[in-house]
Amino acid sequence: MKTPLLELNQISMTFGGLKAVNDLSFSVFPGEIVGLIGPNGAGKTTVFNCVTQFYKDYEGDVFFDGLKGKVDLRTIKVTDVIDQGLVRTFQNVELIPDLSIMNNLLIGAHKQFKSRLIDHLFNTKKARQEEARLSEKALEILTFLKIDHLKDFYVKGQPYGILKKIEIARTLMSDPKLIILDEPAAGLNDRETDELEALIYQIREKYQTTILLIEHDMGFVMNICDRVCAISFGKFLAMDTPAKIQKNALVQEAYLGKDD
Amino acid sequence: MTEFVRLFFNSLQTGSIFALAALGIVLIFRTSRTTNFAQGLIGTFNAYVAAYFLLRFGWNVWLVALIAIFTAFLTGVIIDTLIIRPAAKVNPISKQIVTLGIIMILVGLIPFFFGVQPLLFPSFIPSRFGIDILGATLRYNTVFIIVLSVALMGAMFWFIQYTRWGLATRVTASNETTSKLMGVPTKSVTMVSWATAAILGTLAALFVAPSVSVQPNMMLNVQLSAFFAGTLGGFSTFIGPVVGAYIIAFARNFTSFYISDIWGNVLVYSSILVFLYFKPYGLFGKKPTKKV
Amino acid sequence: MLTILDNFTKRVHGFFQGHVYRNYLLFGAAVMMIPLMHNFGIIGSGTLGIWAYIVIITVVALGLNILLGFSGLISLGTAGFVGAGALGTGVFLNMGLPFELAALLTILIAAAIGALIGFFSLRVEGIYLAIATLFVGEILRQIYTQIEIFGGQMINIGAIRFLGFFTLNANPPSERRFLFVIIVAVMVLMMIAMHHLVHSKTGRALLAMSRSQAAAQAMGVSILSYRLIAFVTATVFATVGGVLYAVYIQNAPTTAWTLDLSLFVIAMVVVGGFKSIYGTFLGAFIIHGIPNLILAELFGDVSYIFSGVLIIVVILFYPYGAIQVFYDVRKWFHKGRLKLTTKRSDRSA
Numbered sequence: 001m002k003t004p005l006l007e008l009n010q011i012s013m014t015f016g017g018l019k020a021v022n023d024l025s026f027s028v029f030p031g032e033i034v035g036l037i038g039p040n041g042a043g044k045t046t047v048f049n050c051v052t053q054f055y056k057d058y059e060g061d062v063f064f065d066g067l068k069g070k071v072d073l074r075t076i077k078v079t080d081v082i083d084q085g086l087v088r089t090f091q092n093v094e095l096i097p098d099l100s101i102m103n104n105l106l107i108g109a110h111k112q113f114k115s116r117l118i119d120h121l122f123n124t125k126k127a128r129q130e131e132a133r134l135s136e137k138a139l140e141i142l143t144f145l146k147i148d149h150l151k152d153f154y155v156k157g158q159p160y161g162i163l164k165k166i167e168i169a170r171t172l173m174s175d176p177k178l179i180i181l182d183e184p185a186a187g188l189n190d191r192e193t194d195e196l197e198a199l200i201y202q203i204r205e206k207y208q209t210t211i212l213l214i215e216h217d218m219g220f221v222m223n224i225c226d227r228v229c230a231i232s233f234g235k236f237l238a239m240d241t242p243a244k245i246q247k248n249a250l251v252q253e254a255y256l257g258k259d260d
Numbered sequence: 261m262t263e264f265v266r267l268f269f270n271s272l273q274t275g276s277i278f279a280l281a282a283l284g285i286v287l288i289f290r291t292s293r294t295t296n297f298a299q300g301l302i303g304t305f306n307a308y309v310a311a312y313f314l315l316r317f318g319w320n321v322w323l324v325a326l327i328a329i330f331t332a333f334l335t336g337v338i339i340d341t342l343i344i345r346p347a348a349k350v351n352p353i354s355k356q357i358v359t360l361g362i363i364m365i366l367v368g369l370i371p372f373f374f375g376v377q378p379l380l381f382p383s384f385i386p387s388r389f390g391i392d393i394l395g396a397t398l399r400y401n402t403v404f405i406i407v408l409s410v411a412l413m414g415a416m417f418w419f420i421q422y423t424r425w426g427l428a429t430r431v432t433a434s435n436e437t438t439s440k441l442m443g444v445p446t447k448s449v450t451m452v453s454w455a456t457a458a459i460l461g462t463l464a465a466l467f468v469a470p471s472v473s474v475q476p477n478m479m480l481n482v483q484l485s486a487f488f489a490g491t492l493g494g495f496s497t498f499i500g501p502v503v504g505a506y507i508i509a510f511a512r513n514f515t516s517f518y519i520s521d522i523w524g525n526v527l528v529y530s531s532i533l534v535f536l537y538f539k540p541y542g543l544f545g546k547k548p549t550k551k552v
Numbered sequence: 553m554l555t556i557l558d559n560f561t562k563r564v565h566g567f568f569q570g571h572v573y574r575n576y577l578l579f580g581a582a583v584m585m586i587p588l589m590h591n592f593g594i595i596g597s598g599t600l601g602i603w604a605y606i607v608i609i610t611v612v613a614l615g616l617n618i619l620l621g622f623s624g625l626i627s628l629g630t631a632g633f634v635g636a637g638a639l640g641t642g643v644f645l646n647m648g649l650p651f652e653l654a655a656l657l658t659i660l661i662a663a664a665i666g667a668l669i670g671f672f673s674l675r676v677e678g679i680y681l682a683i684a685t686l687f688v689g690e691i692l693r694q695i696y697t698q699i700e701i702f703g704g705q706m707i708n709i710g711a712i713r714f715l716g717f718f719t720l721n722a723n724p725p726s727e728r729r730f731l732f733v734i735i736v737a738v739m740v741l742m743m744i745a746m747h748h749l750v751h752s753k754t755g756r757a758l759l760a761m762s763r764s765q766a767a768a769q770a771m772g773v774s775i776l777s778y779r780l781i782a783f784v785t786a787t788v789f790a791t792v793g794g795v796l797y798a799v800y801i802q803n804a805p806t807t808a809w810t811l812d813l814s815l816f817v818i819a820m821v822v823v824g825g826f827k828s829i830y831g832t833f834l835g836a837f838i839i840h841g842i843p844n845l846i847l848a849e850l851f852g853d854v855s856y857i858f859s860g861v862l863i864i865v866v867i868l869f870y871p872y873g874a875i876q877v878f879y880d881v882r883k884w885f886h887k888g889r890l891k892l893t894t895k896r897s898d899r900s901a
Contacts, residue, residue, distance in 0.1 A: 052770060082772040094767035096759050098827070106753070107760050111772040113753040117781060120752035121745045127752060170771070295679060297815060346868055353620060354867045357822045360815045361863035368856030376853075484690065484811070491683040522698040529687045533672070536684055540676040 003065060005030045005178055005210050006051070006086075011060040013046050013234075020046040021058070022234040028178070033204065033211045035225035035242075037218070039254055043234035044214045045091060048180055052088050053078040066177045082111055085177035089167045089184065091214075097156035101147065101166055104155055105138035106131075108173030134173075141172045144206065145199070161192045168199070172207060179203070181213040185220045193217065197224050222246065230254065262395035267513050273402045273467075274485075275509030276409035280464040281479070281486035282493075282501035283413060284457035289495055290433035291453040292344055294355040298362040299486070300479030302339070303461030305366045306332040310466060311379035311474040321382055325466055332462035336455030344454065345447070370476055381469035405467050412463075413502055416456075420498060429453065485509070492532055494545025503543060508532075572747055579830070580740035583607065587729035597725060602844045604732055607739050608796045610836040613820040614746050614829065615789020620818065621827035622750060623782035624762025625673060626682045629689030630817045633787050635696055635809030636662045637794015642707035642804045651712050655795045659788055666787025670780035689814060696806040706805040709798055722802040735796045742789065743829050749785070750827070758782055790817075816840070823866045825873025834874055838866065 004027035013021040020043040028034045036044050050058040053073055062073040066084035076084060087108075095104050112134060119127040142148040145165050150158070155166060164184060171179050184200075185193045197220065200211060215221045221228060222242040229239040232254035238245060245251055281299060288296040310328035313319050339362060347358050383401040390399040420426035431439045432449045440446045464486075465479055472478045486501075489508050493500030508528065515524030541547055583603075590600045612634055619625045640658030645651060669688060673681050696702050711721040712731075720727045720734075749755055760768035761778045769775065798804055816839055824835020842862065847855035870876045 054766065054769070077774075078769045079772045079774045082770065088770050090764075090766060090770075094764040094770075096756075096763045096767075098763070099756065099759055103756055107756050107768070107771050107773070110753060110757060110760075115753065117749075117754055120749050120754045123748040123752070127748075131752070174771075289679065295682065297811075343864055347864075350867055350871050353626060353818070354822045354871060357815070357819045358864050358867055360819055361860040361867070364856045364860030364863065366860075368854045368858070368860065371853050372857075484686070487683050487686065491680055495679055522694050526691050526694050529691050533684055533687050536676050536680060537672060540680055542680065545680075 002029050003070075004028060004063075005032075005065050006212065007061075007063040007065075008047070008051070009061045009063065011047065011050055011058055011062065013043070013050055013055060013058045020234050021050065023060075024231060024234065024236050025060075026229045026236065026239050028210060028212050030177075030210055031204070031208075032226045033200065033213070033224055035221040035228040036212065036214050036231065037216075037221055037228055037245075038231040038237075041233075042231050042254075044231065045182060046234070047231075048088060048182055048214065052086065052180065053081050064178070067175075082174050082176075085175065086180070087171040087174050087176045087178075088180035089164075089171060089182055091182040091186070093160075093163045093167055095155045095163060095166055095170075098154060100152050101142070101155055101158075102135065102138055102151040104166055105141065105170050105173050106134055108170035109134045109137070111174070138169075138173060141169050144172075144202075145169050160187050161189075164188065164192075164196070165199075168203070172203070175207070176209055178210045178212060181211065181215075183214055183216065185215055185217045193220055196220075200224060263517070265394045265398075266396040267517055269396070269398050269402055271510040271513040272406050272506070274513065275506035276406050277464045277467045277482060278485045278489050278505035278509050279413060279502040280409055280460045280467075281482050282489040282505045283416065283498065284460035284464075285486050286490055286495055286498060286501045287453045287457045287460075289490070291429065291436075291450050292355070293352055293436075294344075294359060295487075296359050296457070297356060297483075298339075298359040298366065299457065299461050300465075300483030301363050301366045301476075302332070302335055302458045303463075303465030303482075304474070304476060304479050305370060306335060306458070306462040307381065307465035307469050307474050307478065308370055308374045308379065311381045311469070312374050314381065315379060321384055325384070328462050328466065329459050332458040333455045336458030337451055339458075340451045340454040344450070367476060378473045378475035381466070381474050383470040384466075387470075401470075409463075409467075412460075417498060425449075425452070485512070488529070488532060490542075491536065492542055494542025496541065496546055497544045500542055500544035573744065576740050576743050576747070579743075579833075580736055583736045583739075584733050587732045590725070590729060597728070599845065600728070600732065602841060604735060604800050606833075606836045606841050607732075607735050608793050608800065609817065609820065609840060610833045611739050611742050611796060612790045612793035613817050613824070613832045613836055614742055615786040615793075616817050617821045617827065617829075617832050618746065618750070618758070618789070619782055619786040620821050622755060622758040622762065623778070625779070625782055626818070627669070627685040627783075627786060628682050628811060628814050628818075629669070629685035629687075629692070630786075630790050631809040631811065631813035632689035632692030633662050633666070633790035634794040634797065634813065635692060635804075635806070636665075637791035638797040638801075638804035639696055639702050639707060639794075639806065640791075641795050641798040642703075642709045643701050645709055645712075645798075646707065650716055651714060658795060659791045662787050662791040663784050666784045667780055669787075670783035671776075673779045673783065674776055686811060686814075689809070689811065693807075693809055696809065702806050704806065706803050709802045709804060712799050712802065722800065728800075731800050735800055738792070738796060742792065746789075746829055754778075754781060819863055821873075823863055823874055825875035828873060828875045831873045831875030838862065838874060 006028040008027070009025055011021055011024045012019060024047065036047065038044050046055070049055045051062050051073065053076060056074065064071055064073050064084055064086055066086055068084055071084060073081065096107065113130055115124070115127040115130050139148060139151065142151055145168070147162060147165055150162065155163065168184070185196055188196060203209060204211060225242055227239060228242050228245045230237040230245055230248070230251045237250045237254060238248045240248065285296055285299050288294065306328045309331045310324040313324040313327055314321060343358060343362060347355055350358065385401040385404055387399050387401060390397045420429055428444045428449050431444055432446045436446050464482055468478060468482055485508050486505065489504035490501040492507060493502065493504030495501070511528045512525060515527055519527065586595070586603050587600060589595045590597065612630060616627065616630055619627055637658055640661060641654050644654030644657055665688070669685060672684060676684055711719045713719045720731050722728055722731065757768065757773045757778050758781070760771065760773050761775055765775060820835035820839045821832060823838050824833070825831025843855055843859040847858045851858060866874050
């Protein structure tokens with residue numbers, strides 16, 4: 001049996017008496033595409049926020065076997081999570097509207113810049129070379145996503161489908177082992193969704209990465225995921241292949257309500 | 261003991277004045293989403309109006325105060341209609357600078373209408389009337405200022421809490437777009453807020469006028485203290501700044517008497533900074549929540 | 553006619569898009585022409601003084617633009633730091649330190665206070681932070697006016713000895729003009745430094761921090777580090793402005809560093825243009841230059857009214873700053889050109 005890349009061990013998170021996540025455990029293995037599903041308010045984004053250390057006061061442990069070996073993520077600062085090879089997108093696209101698309105990607109490479117403030121003030125050779133090298137990397141990614149022609153445009157004013165792509169492109173800048181996508185297909189039309197599906201496969205191929213995603217579009221999830229984890233009211237329901245999850249009585253009950 | 265009593269009543273008086281000004285600032289902050297740096301000068305301008313009528317026509321101080329309150333109401337309405345409403349879509353920082361523009365307009369208007377000399381303004385009740393308490397004189401004017409301010413603020417709180425208009429103000433303060441969609445007349449709410457704030461500022465100006473005389477800088481100290489009061493009490497409630505105002509008045513008066521004028525201020529300001537570090541949203545404020 | 557227009561727009565466009573050093577140097581050279589006009593008696597020394605103040609305050613406002621435009625933070629304490637620059641230089645010079653050391657020490661001390669505010673800003677935000685910086689400004693002001701080493705009303709500084717060998721005095725006009733050239737040179741250097749800064753990793757991180765804190769953190773931008781960088785840079789710029797004040801005016805008042813000055817500096821950024829370096833200079837010109845060079849001559853005392861109206865009008869019509877005017881003009885040119893070309897092709901068809 002392979003060792004898991006990401007391991008959630010009895011995670012609980014409480015907001016003022018309300019248990020948003022309740023004793024949740026599951027694992028993600030290298031190379032997998034895993035979906036996390038659940039009805040509205042099931043605590044999916046909360047799980048992501050715990051994993052990426054936006055919330056620190058959860059109970060339980062999250063282990064990640066990333067670029068620097070197996071670590072307890074709680075010991076990692078939220079801004080250092082990316083160094084482990086763990087990077088995420090956001091439910092409501094979080095880009096920098098008044099920067100060009102190229103520059104938005106370069107923010108994803110923030111930690112790879114070794115130049116310092118003093119280099120920047122004087123625009124030293126070191127700073128210039130680094131900027132050029134990482135810009136090239138960004139351009140490569142943009143070309144791969146077929147949005148390289150837009151690189152110098154501001155993010156502000158781009159259509160939603162492009163914004164979603166830029167956010168994914170930004171995650172790729174850090175050579176991630178695990179990409180966490182929060183509702184990547186939300187707001188996309190059918191054609192764009194199909195395109196996204198192909199893109200996620202390609203990313204896994206090309207960047208040898210693992211993907212964990214939240215999505216409400218069940219067709220999309222069932223198509224793309226190797227395994228699906230279903231939760232409801234913060235509690236684990238089942239984790240299995242899409243086909244089996246669809247037939248699972250507990251999952252059906254959570255989505256459709258109980259037959260009396 | 262005598263000094264203590266004197267300082268106590270003094271602080272109550274300055275606290276009331278700070279509170280009136282602070283309440284005006286918070287009212288505007290919450291309904292128009294801007295820090296109104298012109299609050300002090302709006303008061304000053306209308307205090308000039310009162311002093312002008314008093315000196316020019318020898319009218320009674322109560323009558324000219326009423327006139328000033330009326331012109332304050334007008335100033336508020338005019339500023340809201342001509343300047344603030346067109347600037348509704350402007351970002352919050354630019355909006356603050358719009359209030360700086362208002363300051364400059366008023367600073368330019370004052371010498372144009374009222375000349376460059378400071379004008380004298382008497383207290384509402386002449387300072388010879390008062391009673392002795394433990395050796396200190398408590399002037400009736402002080403009592404009048406405290407009682408009127410507290411009564412006014414009480415009435416305002418009651419109004420905000422229990423009337424339809426008050427409800428409209430509160431919902432506008434909490435979310436203007438939603439309120440507008442729900443049919444709350446947010447435009448009128450903002451206008452009335454500006455008018456009310458102008459009146460509060462004018463009252464504060466009339467109350468400090470006897471001691472500093474009517475001149476463009478008369479409200480500098482009050483305005484700063486009002487901002488500090490808002491921060492100390494928290495801008496998210498109406499009661500917070502009022503409490504903050506009294507605390508600042510007491511702290512400044514007592515430290516400047518028992519320590520020294522300047523170091524007292526430095527001490528009070530520094531302590532408030534330390535306090536803010538531990539309670540970043542003031543005494544009564546709550547942390548706004550944001551979801552990612 | 554069309555080709556002239558065409559060439560002109562291309563030139564204007566090229567000037568702003570071309571090599572960064574060339575542009576700032578050309579700009580600096582243009583500003584340095586002003587003392588030449590003074591030399592030939594075209595402008596008086598009062599006017600030269602107003603231009604000098606515009607140059608000095610531009611440096612201050614550039615720093616504030618890093619805070620306001622890029623980092624989404626605000627400071628109402630700017631005046632306190634400009635005062636620190638002027639008074640600190642004065643105090644250290646009067647102690648007998650060489651000018652360069654005096655300036656450096658002043659900047660370091662101010663930067664340390666700036667760093668404290670940066671730490672503070674991690675917990676306190678929005679209007680609370682704004683007013684907290686006002687507290688800092690007020691504390692500084694109280695200290696200036698009350699502590700003896702600041703000389704009560706003002707410190708007399710007198711002639712400045714640069715690099716230990718050449719001395720410049722504010723008094724004979726020839727030396728004053730030379731001082732003007734020096735402060736413009738410093739402004740240009742600060743502009744270039746800021747240009748590099750905002751187009752680097754640091755500039756991007758500052759923007760990320762202000763536009764989406766969550767995304768910034770997920771990408772590894774430490775909010776603490778960049779809050780510190782933002783406040784320290786802004787403070788250093790403001791203090792450098794103060795040092796320039798000491799250099800040019802050669803005395804430093806203790807009472808001038810009030811909230812009003814801080815508000816005016818914010819107004820320069822808002823009116824000139826958020827995030828724009830040339831816009832900041834334009835803002836300084838609109839806020840300080842237009843009232844003092846033009847309006848005061850025309851209207852005297854009531855010129856304040858017009859300045860106030862000017863600020864409000866610019867904000868209402870150019871919410872991203874008056875520098876937009878130039879973009880609009882460029883767009884208008886392009887449109888005109890397009891229209892003319894289509895008309896011509898219509899005719900030929």
